[in-house]
Amino acid sequence: MASKSAIPERVGEAAHAPPTAVRTEDDPTRDSYGTAFALLAPAIALYAVFSLLPIVATVGISFTNSGGFNTEAQFVGLDNYVRASEDPIVWQSLLRTFLWLFYHVVLAGGLGLVLALAVSSLARGKVFFRTTLFLPHLVSLAVVGVIWANIYDPFYGLLNTLLASLNLSHLAQGWLSDPFLVLFSVNVASSWQGFGLYMLLFIAGLQNVDPTLYDAAEVDGASAWQKLIHVTLPGLREVLTFVVSLAMINGLKGFATVFVMTNGGPFYASEIITTYIYRMAFQAQDHGLAAVLCIMMSVLAITITVTFNRWRARGAT
Amino acid sequence: MKTNGLMKSTAMLAALAGAAFAVPATVQAQNLVVWGSDLQADPLVNELWQEIKTRFEEANPGVTIEYMPPTGNISDGAVQAAIQSEAGPDVLLTNSGIGRVTIVANAKLVQPLTAQYEELGWKDKIYPWLYEQLSTQFNGEIYEVPDGVDAIAIWYHKDMFEENGWSLEGGWADFTATLDAIKAAGVEPIAVGIRNCCNGGHLIGNFLQAAAGPQMMGEVVAGEVPWTDPAVVAGAQNLVDSVKAGHINPQMTSLDQDAAIRLWANKRAAIFFGGPWFINNVRQLDYDLANLGYATIPSDLDDGSRPTGGVGWSWMVPVSSKQPELAMKWIDFMLSEEIMMLRAEHQTSSQLMARDLPDVEPVVPVMGEVFAAAAEGVGYNPSVYIPGSALDTYYQVIGGLVGGQVSPEDGLAQIEAKMGD
Known part of the structure; x- marks a missing residue:
């Protein structure tokens, strides 16, 4: 009798026990772990084949002089790492990648937030504006690059023509030829494509802000600005964190618009790390150096994301 | 009569069966994927390349030419990407010259064609100075066949x-x-x-x-x-x-x-x-x-x-070509007098061909x-x-x-x- 009564007691304990708890052969949780593993196996296999394996391969290639998939690569130790550290274009493109990231977070994230606030405050037509403003996100980045390269065309482009028709010719610029302007100009195109997603996320976040807080602020005589600072933005904290993280990751992945609109030029003025990786890997077939740059970029992405999340967590406490 | 009829029928059946087995043995259906002119979207250029396709198919029964629209060239990495994808063309026309060919040759993405220059007489089908230039670039190995200068x-x-x-x-x-x-x-x-x-x-x-x-x-x-x-x-x-x-x-x-x-x-x-x-x-x-x-x-x-x-543009054979022999036939065909004259006298002709064609009458006067x-x-x-x-x-x-x-x-x-x- 005693043993019979002990069984349900032990099951109950095991069900609430941490995974490290000691289990015996007749422990029913063994089955649930087996089932979980079986269900996870396809996903794990896909992840291993398409993510883990390439990562391992990239690390391996970075220690070789691989000139392509069909060549025999020799082990060259840290040569590629030394080459990368001595290549001024690598450092310049890294700096530009940071600048690109900053522009993207501010332009795409900022525009997404502003438009989310504007659309949410509308009494009518929310769905129309939400849909319309999201549309650019559906356009492929390569197509966006072609469209905006034409907008910026110095001779026939929409932007300079518009400025001229408004008697503002003095504001017309070489949007893609001025080395100090080119990265910003390309980023505007990229951010135009990206802001729609961030706007939707912010709109979703705004719907979760407790409306009674606005009522309370109203009673306290808060201005619209004060409500934004003290009610809306704190209420959006979680979404804001997510959007900034997402924008940073998307910013790091920036490639298509730069490649299509400037090809990294003029004279490397818009070369970011991803375009340089492509150039090394697929144009120069210098896979060893390209692999090192990929690793650098991954480390950069991890560092930025972890640092940002730690900073945010510290702010939250 | 019945026996004769049966014998005739049997003979006919045997002949038919023989023919049915014999045809595929002599004319085997083959597909050659060609990455051709980057201007083929132009109807006039396309007309010329369709004519070349027709003539090649007529000269090689059972072969079908499939043009793959080029997505770029060696300079922008499109050729390298296409070859490495293993879904690329069997033979391709791209921008070339030693600078560009070095990239794909060193990466072992294209096949050496040195033997074909000798065996198929290609060395006599291009300008001698051109052959001299090509044959001294990669320790004697040649990876391209110039399409034009x-x-x-x-x-x-x-x-x-x-x-x-x-x-x-x-x-x-x-x-x-x-x-x-x-x-x-x-x-x-x-x-x-x-x-x-x-x-x-x-x-x-x-x-x-x-x-x-x-x-x-x-x-x-x-x-x-x-x-x-x-x-x-x-x-x-x-x-x-x-x-x-x-x-x-x-x-x-x-x-x-x-x-x-x-x-x-x-x-x-x-x-x-x-x-x-x-x-x-x-x-x-x-x-x-x-x-x-x-x-x-x-x-x-x-x-x-x-x-x-x-060398402006050249033919190359990717290592991933599924029809390397047919690819060589195609290049040989492009070097033939018939096709060179056809191209040189077409209204879209816009290059110096890879060898001297003294009888050419250019359609566009500025040529x-x-x-x-x-x-x-x-x-x-x-x-x-x-x-x-x-x-x-x-x-x-x-x-x-x-x-x-x-x-x-x-x-x-x-x-x-x-x-x-």
Whole structure:
């Protein structure tokens, strides 16, 4: 009798026990772990084949002089790492990648937030504006690059023509030829494509802000600005964190618009790390150096994301 | 009778069965995927390539040609990506020259064709100087079969030059005076699309050759004379001076080749540096081909005023080709007199073929001027000849020179530094 009564007691304990708890052969949780593993196996296999394996391969290639998939690569130790550290274009493109990231977070994230606030405050037509403003996100980045390269065309482009028709010719610029302007100009195109997603996320976040807080602020005589600072933005904290993280990751992945609109030029003025990786890997077939740059970029992405999340967590406490 | 009928029927059945088995044995269905002309979207060009396809299929029963639309070339990495995808073409036509071929040859993406040059007599089907050049580039191994030779020089509007009394004759001072006059007339003197590599190379190649001469440029691209040689620096300085004088708008760095051609075809620019392929580009823009003028860049040197060029486009066989033997047949077919004449006399003909065709009557009259200009040979388009390791730096430096971001000395030193990589 005693043993019979002990069984349900032990099951109950095991069900609430941490995974490290000691289990015996007749422990029913063994089955649930087996089932979980079986269900996870396809996903794990896909992840291993398409993510883990390439990562391992990239690390391996970075220690070789691989000139392509069909060549025999020799082990060259840290040569590629030394080459990368001595290549001024690598450092310049890294700096530009940071600048690109900053522009993207501010332009795409900022525009997404502003438009989310504007659309949410509308009494009518929310769905129309939400849909319309999201549309650019559906356009492929390569197509966006072609469209905006034409907008910026110095001779026939929409932007300079518009400025001229408004008697503002003095504001017309070489949007893609001025080395100090080119990265910003390309980023505007990229951010135009990206802001729609961030706007939707912010709109979703705004719907979760407790409306009674606005009522309370109203009673306290808060201005619209004060409500934004003290009610809306704190209420959006979680979404804001997510959007900034997402924008940073998307910013790091920036490639298509730069490649299509400037090809990294003029004279490397818009070369970011991803375009340089492509150039090394697929144009120069210098896979060893390209692999090192990929690793650098991954480390950069991890560092930025972890640092940002730690900073945010510290702010939250 | 019954026996006879049965025997006849049996014999007929046997014959039919034999035929049914015999046909596939002699005519086996094969598919050859060809990455052909990048201009094939043009109906007229497509008409020519469809004719070539028909003739090849007739000459090779059972073979079907499937054209794969090119997504780019070696310069932009599209060829490399297509081959590595294993879903690429069986034979491809791409921009070439040792600089570009080095990239795909070193990466072992294309097959050596040296044996075919001997076995199929290809070495006698291209200019001897061309074969000599190709056979000394990769320790005797050859990876490309030239489809045509480029002849890059100045394209201008005949009417515009006649109306304004502008001339492209004389020396360098005369040339800059003409460019000044064009600028004063409110027209962009030179249109160039620097953004996507090659057209900037066409421009600077002519400027460098006009200052240093074709022989020295040959030695420079071969790595025998440094890029920092004063004669070469002088050519780059001429380019920078042209920018400063307003002959080349720095905003050209943001244009690609197509945008620059549009600018020229709309007569907002007077001069464009390009090869005869330019004819097809402007024809697509409905430009009056009778108004096309072709001239070599003025130079103070005796031999500085000639087109630059070299191998422009070549056939290659990817290592991933599923039909390597058929690919060789295709290249052999393209080198045949029949196809060369067909292409050279077609209304879309826009290149010097890979061997001398003395009987050719060009349909587009300006091609006669191209033939005449190239009669004494063409100089060196550096994009074609410099090693792949220096190509990217070369293109970026051109943008830097026109954009005012780098001095001629520093820019050329950067190219020189990459020559030995």
